[in-house]
Amino acid sequence: xxxARTRVDLDAMIDxxxxxxxxxxxxxxxxxxxxxxxxxxxxxxxxxTLVVSIFVNPLQFGPDEDFDRYxxxxxxxxxxxxxxxxxxxFAPGVEEMYPTxxxxxxxxxxxxxxxGATADILEGASRPGHFRGVLTVVAKxxxxxxxxxxxxxxxxxxxxxxxxxxxxxxxxRVEVVGAPTDREPxxxxxxxxxxxxxxxxxxxxxxxxxxxxxxxxxxxxxxxAARWAAMSVIKGEPAVELDYLALTETNLSTPPDYPEPGSExxxxxxxxxxxxxxIDNMPLVFGGGG
Ligand code: AMP
Numbered sequence: 001x002x003x004a005r006t007r008v009d010l011d012a013m014i015d016x017x018x019x020x021x022x023x024x025x026x027x028x029x030x031x032x033x034x035x036x037x038x039x040x041x042x043x044x045x046x047x048x049t050l051v052v053s054i055f056v057n058p059l060q061f062g063p064d065e066d067f068d069r070y071x072x073x074x075x076x077x078x079x080x081x082x083x084x085x086x087x088x089x090f091a092p093g094v095e096e097m098y099p100t101x102x103x104x105x106x107x108x109x110x111x112x113x114x115x116g117a118t119a120d121i122l123e124g125a126s127r128p129g130h131f132r133g134v135l136t137v138v139a140k141x142x143x144x145x146x147x148x149x150x151x152x153x154x155x156x157x158x159x160x161x162x163x164x165x166x167x168x169x170x171x172x173r174v175e176v177v178g179a180p181t182d183r184e185p186x187x188x189x190x191x192x193x194x195x196x197x198x199x200x201x202x203x204x205x206x207x208x209x210x211x212x213x214x215x216x217x218x219x220x221x222x223x224x225a226a227r228w229a230a231m232s233v234i235k236g237e238p239a240v241e242l243d244y245l246a247l248t249e250t251n252l253s254t255p256p257d258y259p260e261p262g263s264e265x266x267x268x269x270x271x272x273x274x275x276x277x278x279i280d281n282m283p284l285v286f287g288g289g290g
Contacts, residue, residue, distance in 0.1 A: 024052075032190035065127070090145065152177075183209065189279075215282075220287060230245055258287065263286050268281040269281065
């Protein structure tokens with residue numbers, strides 16, 4: 001396994017004679033990230049060049065967010081990558097990705113990606129500018145690595161939807177694969193931020209996935225019943241401070257209260273447990289009444 005820290009290293013090390021498949025991450029790798037690497041390998045084939053990028057992207061963090069304290073565990077991350085048969089890790093520094101400075105201000109000089117209206121709801125409403133940062137760094141990674149296929153997790157469902165739009169709308173010619181959310185045995189979605197939780201908060205955090213499952217079970221009775229089921233689970237755990245709970249169509253638009261029987265939707269949640277902000281989502285199948 002090789003490690004490239006600059007674009008010059010990257011160009012020297014990447015084997016473009018084989019299909020290139022990319023798994024972008026911010027490091028602090030856990031089994032969820034490993035499941036993406038396995039899916040990437042499975043989809044691209046044994047002879048593909050499997051690249052994992054590790055970059056904590058300052059542009060997607062707001063001024064009051066956890067950029068400085070975001071976990072950085074490079075040695076352990078490289079072990080995970082080795083174990084999963086990664087060929088090349090791209091781990092650039094901030095100055096390599098933003099040579100003229102991080103363009104936080106909207107009137108900064110470098111070109112950035114304007115993500116459109118879907119970026120203003122849900123995560124985007126709580127984290128202004130977040131998806132501009134995500135899509136900008138993803139576009140740069142695509143330009144540097146030029147992957148044939150990329151894998152992103154459904155764990156960040158709105159992000160996955162926006163990356164599909166980035167690729168379609170800007171004609172980027174890369175295949176986007178969504179990977180199912182990998183969970184702890186009790187249902188908690190694996191996340192790099194779970195390590196901020198103490199033992200008590202870790203128990204409380206499972207409330208998020210329990211609420212989503214409760215909604216799944218009631219979705220056949222329509223949107224209001226499913227929402228009520230999820231909300232009653234959340235209200236049962238006062239330590240969980242809800243940011244949003246949204247039931248949507250699969251493209252994140254607002255569904256009618258009683259969607260067509262058999263139609264699919266999504267439930268998405270964001271909440272704080274202590275100071276840690278967690279997100280999760282699950283698929284829904286509406287209608288039918290039974
Ligand atoms: P991050 O390092 O948090 O930016 O995540 C890198 C990629 O891993 C993103 O595509 C995430 O959606 C994905 N990911 C994070 N957690 C999980 C999980 N529990 N299961 C599957 N994919 C995940």
